[in-house]
Structure formats: structure tokens, C-alpha cells
Amino acid sequence: MKNTIGLSLPAYSFNKENTALIIGAGLAGCAVANALARRGFHCKLYDQHPTIAAATSALPAAVIRPLISHDQSHTSFYKKAFAMCCRDLPQHLFKQCGLLQLSKSGSTSNITDAQWMNASTASSQAGIRLDSDAWYVKQAGWIHPADVCAHWINHPTVEFSGNHHVSELRQTEYGWQLLATNAKVIDESPLVIVANASSILQFNVANHLPLQQIGGQVDRFNCDRHCPKTIISGDTYVIPDIDSTSGQVSLWTGATHHRSQAMASVNASDTHQNNQSAKRLVPALTLQTDAQASFAGLRTATPDRLPIVGALPHASTYRQQYCDLRHGKPADQYPPPVYHRGLYAAVGFGSRGATQASFVADLLGQLITGVCDEPIVLQMLHPARFLNRELRKGKVQPSN
Ligand SMILES: Cc1cc2nc3c(=O)[nH]c(=O)nc-3n(C[C@H](O)[C@H](O)[C@H](O)COP(=O)(O)OP(=O)(O)OC[C@H]3O[C@@H](n4cnc5c(N)ncnc54)[C@H](O)[C@@H]3O)c2cc1C
Structure with missing residues (x-):
């Protein structure tokens, strides 16, 4: 990536003592549960439907392939994602x-x-x-996505709970509460991953995402x-x-x-x-x-056809901190982004969720545990990249 001002990754991380709450049990949420369970986390996966893979991931047949293109900008991401599918997906699936x-x-x-x-x-x-x-x-x-989702969450430290519509996220001193429509607390943890596709826009903390x-x-x-x-x-x-x-x-x-x-x-x-x-x-x-x-x-889908993966930035603070981006100030004059601590997103998989999900979930596992082998790819998929691009073009005001 040419310019990474405003896209530095969070300096904090979480250890396996924290339970991970995951909203959405499609390909994205199930892959994240798998990636975190393999790192020793206890994962609780919530979905509004009674069963896993009940929305877009109920697709009966999903092609898994690399990106066949001469445009190199996305091909290395797909190459790695495809290689992980070939390495990790069981042959019978x-x-x-x-x-x-x-x-x-x-x-x-x-x-x-x-x-x-x-x-x-x-x-x-x-x-x-x-x-x-x-x-x-x-x-x-x-693959048949529902079978792959079932395979991913078949792990002793992953729990699935259906029939839970999360209507709001509330930040407390302890972390994040998942609230039901009647405002009852469904669950609470310092570590929450939102993997509910375009429904992420219903949460105030994420309504700036261009999905x-x-x-x-x-x-x-x-x-x-x-x-x-x-x-x-x-x-x-x-x-x-x-x-x-x-x-x-x-x-x-x-x-x-x-x-x-x-x-x-x-x-x-x-x-x-x-x-x-x-x-x-x-x-x-x-x-x-x-x-x-x-x-x-x-x-x-996202405007650049890549998924949104990583810690969610505090959008209004971001717009203020980086309002000068288009004037080309030196990098060391900008503070690091402020994040909603402990809140992560894995959404925007477009037409290629089956190829991307396990690689993206692994990247998120790296970010959450602070052991990052792929910082450049994580910056490419950064949830703040669209705010960043708008500010560079002078399209938004800090007060937006
Ligand atoms: C016609 C079609 C063909 C496709 N073909 C391919 C293909 O060949 N190859 C490929 O890789 N991809 C393909 N895709 C894309 C692929 O299906 C998606 O990328 C993938 O299923 C997205 O997974 P997801 O987990 O992000 O979303 P979803 O599967 O939609 O999962 C999101 C989950 O969040 C839950 N949820 C939402 N809001 C809430 C809430 N507030 N509280 C609790 N739960 C909530 C939903 O119930 C849902 O289960 C195709 C898609 C379509 C529509």
C-alpha cells in the first residue's frame, strides 16, 4: 500500500482468558469462531436464526478459486486466501x-x-x-457452505446460540453488551466480533461503513x-x-x-x-x-470489492484527527487512530466469501492476539480505509 497514515493497527491485544462473542453464524462468523478457538479462546456465536448458515451462507454451492487477473492489486490477497482453502479444507467438503x-x-x-x-x-x-x-x-x-460452517464450529470451545437477534451494542466499563430488541442483555464481554454482513450498519459504531x-x-x-x-x-x-x-x-x-x-x-x-x-x-x-x-x-459488497476486517475505528474522532490528510502533512504529525476497544468487524465478503472466510478469520485472530504476520494485508482490509479515502479527497467534513 502506498500510504498508510491513519491505518496503523491497534496497539492492544486480547488473551484467551477473554470470551469472544461473535454476532452472525454465516461463513464469516463460523470461520472467526474456528480461528479463535484454535488460538485457545472460548467463543460464543450468536445468530438471529435458529441454525447456522441460514442467510447468504445458505447458498447451496460456492466456488472456491483464486482471482485470475493481470491486475496485481488484489491477486496476492486471493492467492493467500485460496492457498489456505486448499491447505485447510477437508477433502470430503x-x-x-x-x-x-x-x-x-x-x-x-x-x-x-x-x-x-x-x-x-x-x-x-x-x-x-x-x-x-x-x-x-x-x-x-x-463447497456446500453450510457443511463447512458446521465443520468450523465443531470445536469443544465454540458454543452456538440461535434465535438471538442483537439489536444494539452498548459499551460499559467491562466491555460490550449485546442487547436484544427488548433491551435485555444477551451477553457481555470485552471482546466482540461483528460478522453479520450488511446488518452491521444497524449498529451506530459501524454505520459509516459503505456497504x-x-x-x-x-x-x-x-x-x-x-x-x-x-x-x-x-x-x-x-x-x-x-x-x-x-x-x-x-x-x-x-x-x-x-x-x-x-x-x-x-x-x-x-x-x-x-x-x-x-x-x-x-x-x-x-x-x-x-x-x-x-x-x-x-x-x-464494498466499493473496492475487498472485505472489511479489523478493529472498528471511532468514526467522528477519526474524521477530526485526519481532516488534514489531503494537505499531505508528514506522517509523524498524526496520532494513531482511536478504536472502539475490543470491537472488531468481519463483513463485506461480496461474491467471494467462501474463498476469503478462513484467511480473513485467521488475520483477525492474528490482530486480536497481537501476533501479526500479515500487517500489510490487514491494512489493506482496514475498516477505516474508506473514511481515510474520503478525507484524502476532501469529501467529508470533520463534523460529519
Ligand atoms: C447468488 C449468490 C451466489 C454466490 N456465489 C458465491 C460463490 O460461488 N463463491 C463464493 O465464495 N461466494 C459466493 N457468494 C457469496 C457468499 O455466499 C457470501 O460471501 C457469504 O455467504 C457471506 O457470508 P457472511 O457470513 O458474511 O454473511 P451471512 O451468511 O449472511 O451471515 C450473516 C449472519 O448474521 C446473522 N445476523 C444478521 N444480523 C444479525 C443480528 N442483528 N443479530 C444476530 N444475527 C444476525 C444472519 O442471520 C446471518 O446468519 C454468493 C452469494 C450469492 C447471493
Whole structure:
């Protein structure tokens, strides 16, 4: 990162004597519980739904892959996140069928983690005719997020409590209270991690975060004769899912995108769109038109498409402390940021939560315990980065 003024990490840390309270039991919250439990913390995971992975992480099939791009700014983050998935996800949960990303540009220059193939070699790899050259990622695959969440919280020091909607966070001398809608205290600890996707905006301490909801749908269609063996990705993707008893191949296809959507619900026009896009992506496919299953959900996206991970800054103090950022004062004239002590966020996973969650949770574990191997990545994902960028551009006043 070029300029890190205002993005220094908190100087304090927590030890395993503190119970970690985690709000949200999707991929993010379950991965954080796992990362902290492995560091010896007792973790209590709260969700408003009765079961884990009941919101966006109820997605039936999530692709895990690196970022195949010549733009180096995000690729190193994805490379590390993808490497951690390949290393840590159990084989029976990670279906590593490989992924072919179709290329329109025909560029054959080096891309980390991916092998260039012409259309004919790519077709042999896929087991179906492809009309474009492609990048092949042998280790890529897909997961069923709910199974991975269950695997992550299957630890003696992780407790899950469903049916708890946290409506407010209150700071006390001891730490943070999680309050229910009737203002009753659900629990209290000096260490709280908020992993509840865009609902983090309901808490005053985090309502400065620029999160956007993007709706989307995936559909599963039976595939009759010509079916791919690998995931095929382009503007859209198809994921082969083989029923182990009947041998029937079906394909998860998707996903649609609807900006600024408030609610997610399955609809027939998205099903039609997914069916048609899959056929455009792989014209040789023989796909039934009726969906066997469908899922609609809301992605929580950030403006730079990277998640928000780390200690939450005190926004109004931040705006005052750094109001001169655009004037280029020397770094040593700025104080370190003031944080809401003990309050951390892991949100904004967009369309790539499955690849990112375990790496991000590990980074948060490093930050919370003060043993940081990846300070530069943590600065890249810093919750204050958007305030910082606005101040640099002179877009906000200190009183905002
Ligand atoms: C159509 C579609 C396709 C996708 N495809 C892929 C893919 O192929 N690969 C991939 O990596 N990702 C994919 N994603 C994205 C992925 O699903 C998300 O990044 C991931 O599930 C986000 O996890 P999360 O834990 O942040 O959010 P969630 O799973 O939404 O978890 C947040 C949890 O917080 C709980 N909560 C919210 N507010 C409160 C509160 N006040 N009190 C208590 N609990 C609360 C919710 O009940 C929920 O369980 C896709 C998403 C969609 C919609």
C-alpha cells in the first residue's frame, strides 16, 4: 500500500482468558469462531436464526478459486486466501473438480495459480466442447457452505446460540453488551466480533461503513447428455454436481446480480436468465429448462470489492484527527487512530466469501492476539480505509 497514515493497527491485544462473542453464524462468523478457538479462546456465536448458515451462507454451492487477473492489486490477497482453502479444507467438503475460466482476450501471459490452455485442450479437460481458450486452475472447486460452517464450529470451545437477534451494542466499563430488541442483555464481554454482513450498519459504531447489498440467484438444472467435468466460468459459471447414488449430473448455474436489493426471493426470470447464460457460456450443454432447485441471497459488497476486517475505528474522532490528510502533512504529525476497544468487524465478503472466510478469520485472530504476520494485508482490509479515502479527497467534513 502506498500510504498508510491513519491505518496503523491497534496497539492492544486480547488473551484467551477473554470470551469472544461473535454476532452472525454465516461463513464469516463460523470461520472467526474456528480461528479463535484454535488460538485457545472460548467463543460464543450468536445468530438471529435458529441454525447456522441460514442467510447468504445458505447458498447451496460456492466456488472456491483464486482471482485470475493481470491486475496485481488484489491477486496476492486471493492467492493467500485460496492457498489456505486448499491447505485447510477437508477433502470430503472441498470438491476440487478444477475450474476453466474462459478467456475472451486470448492473452497467454503468466497468471499465478492458472495454466493457459487453447480451446481444444480446454475441451478435453472439461469433457465437453468449449469455443474459447481458457485458464485452468486444477485445485479450484466448490463447497456446500453450510457443511463447512458446521465443520468450523465443531470445536469443544465454540458454543452456538440461535434465535438471538442483537439489536444494539452498548459499551460499559467491562466491555460490550449485546442487547436484544427488548433491551435485555444477551451477553457481555470485552471482546466482540461483528460478522453479520450488511446488518452491521444497524449498529451506530459501524454505520459509516459503505456497504451495499447485491441480490442474486443460482439455479440447479439436470444435465442430460453433454455435461462438463470441471467448473466453467466466464460472465457466469456452471458447477457440475454428481449425485453419488443415481449418477445424475446436475449443474448449479449463476449467478444473477441485482444492485441495491433489500430482500432476496427466488424468481422465474432469474431462473430463465441463468439457464440461457449457461447455454451461451457452453453451447454444447444439454440442459433441461426447469430448475430442480433455486437459491436467492444478498451479497454484501464494498466499493473496492475487498472485505472489511479489523478493529472498528471511532468514526467522528477519526474524521477530526485526519481532516488534514489531503494537505499531505508528514506522517509523524498524526496520532494513531482511536478504536472502539475490543470491537472488531468481519463483513463485506461480496461474491467471494467462501474463498476469503478462513484467511480473513485467521488475520483477525492474528490482530486480536497481537501476533501479526500479515500487517500489510490487514491494512489493506482496514475498516477505516474508506473514511481515510474520503478525507484524502476532501469529501467529508470533520463534523460529519
Ligand atoms: C447468488 C449468490 C451466489 C454466490 N456465489 C458465491 C460463490 O460461488 N463463491 C463464493 O465464495 N461466494 C459466493 N457468494 C457469496 C457468499 O455466499 C457470501 O460471501 C457469504 O455467504 C457471506 O457470508 P457472511 O457470513 O458474511 O454473511 P451471512 O451468511 O449472511 O451471515 C450473516 C449472519 O448474521 C446473522 N445476523 C444478521 N444480523 C444479525 C443480528 N442483528 N443479530 C444476530 N444475527 C444476525 C444472519 O442471520 C446471518 O446468519 C454468493 C452469494 C450469492 C447471493
